[in-house]
Amino acid sequence: MAQIISQNFDFEKYLKETKKVVEEALDSSLSPERPEILRESMRYSLLAGGKRIRPILCLASCSLAGGDPELAVPTAVAIEMIHTMSLIHDDLPAMDNDDLRRGRPTNHKVYGDAVAILAGDALLTRAFEMVSLRSPDVDSKRLLNVVGELSLVAGAPGLVGGQVVDLECEGKKVDLETLEYIHLHKTGALLKACVRTGAMIAGADEKLLTALTSYAEGIGLAFQIIDDILDVTASSETLGKTAGKDLLADKTTYPKLLGLEESKKRALNLVKKAKEAIIPWGEDAKYLLSLADFITNRDR
Numbered sequence: 001m002a003q004i005i006s007q008n009f010d011f012e013k014y015l016k017e018t019k020k021v022v023e024e025a026l027d028s029s030l031s032p033e034r035p036e037i038l039r040e041s042m043r044y045s046l047l048a049g050g051k052r053i054r055p056i057l058c059l060a061s062c063s064l065a066g067g068d069p070e071l072a073v074p075t076a077v078a079i080e081m082i083h084t085m086s087l088i089h090d091d092l093p094a095m096d097n098d099d100l101r102r103g104r105p106t107n108h109k110v111y112g113d114a115v116a117i118l119a120g121d122a123l124l125t126r127a128f129e130m131v132s133l134r135s136p137d138v139d140s141k142r143l144l145n146v147v148g149e150l151s152l153v154a155g156a157p158g159l160v161g162g163q164v165v166d167l168e169c170e171g172k173k174v175d176l177e178t179l180e181y182i183h184l185h186k187t188g189a190l191l192k193a194c195v196r197t198g199a200m201i202a203g204a205d206e207k208l209l210t211a212l213t214s215y216a217e218g219i220g221l222a223f224q225i226i227d228d229i230l231d232v233t234a235s236s237e238t239l240g241k242t243a244g245k246d247l248l249a250d251k252t253t254y255p256k257l258l259g260l261e262e263s264k265k266r267a268l269n270l271v272k273k274a275k276e277a278i279i280p281w282g283e284d285a286k287y288l289l290s291l292a293d294f295i296t297n298r299d300r
């Protein structure tokens, strides 16, 4: 059934048009910024491309919940800001120490560590400004819920906590449970916030939020499994970031623990279950259903 709904509309067109909306909103979200070096560094990473899967998930979820996706654009931008700042900080010498991101030299390679850290800080704080002060026409109680959700996923209970465990585990033998903990926090938490906040802006009830949470948990883990697989199978050129990095940093990954075939099977199974959680919403679920397939079929 999911397959039938997914094929009933032009997903490529939807993706292209929604991405354009996101790119334009990102472009206009960063002014005025002083001093100039900070503005440049923030824009350098935020406007460097990327799949924009997170903001698109947020807007698609708002649509599923019966809301006007236009109202969720500032939150979608905020989420991409949090994601981008996490990439800037992740690439720093004190963390993953990477030279290439989104097909260009990493932020600290261009602007130096100090400015890169501060650009990340400024993007993170701007994210909360986008929701609280730049979301006209959204009920303030709903915005407060969105701020709460984003503060939880960005902080120790989410990305930061996952990153710390990930760094601690480098070079160590890691079991599947710990690996899942890392991924659910480092990657899954923000993906979950995308779909939950989009729906919150539309005023979704608990039943829908619970279904969307199940959907997001499935695609979140699947997204990271595919990321691990691509690290082994794709080139740096295609990925726009250094391929083979996990092996080099002696990181435990799904392919390392389960093998490539079993990892792929696990990702497909997670996506199937994710889709089942939102099938009762029928035609309204078509964007999120197709986005789930997009996540497993992506090549970068």
Ligand code: GRG
Residues within 6 Å of the ligand: 049, 050, 051, 052, 053, 082, 085, 086, 087, 089, 090, 095, 102, 124, 154, 155, 159, 160, 163, 186, 187, 224, 227, 300
């Ligand atoms: C959020 C306060 C705060 C701190 C950040 C550094 C850090 C703490 C966390 C690291 C999080 C991280 C880098 C997770 C990896 C997530 C991931 C799979 C990124 C790749 O996402 P894609 O493929 O990339 O969507 P594009 O470039 O397409 O956006």
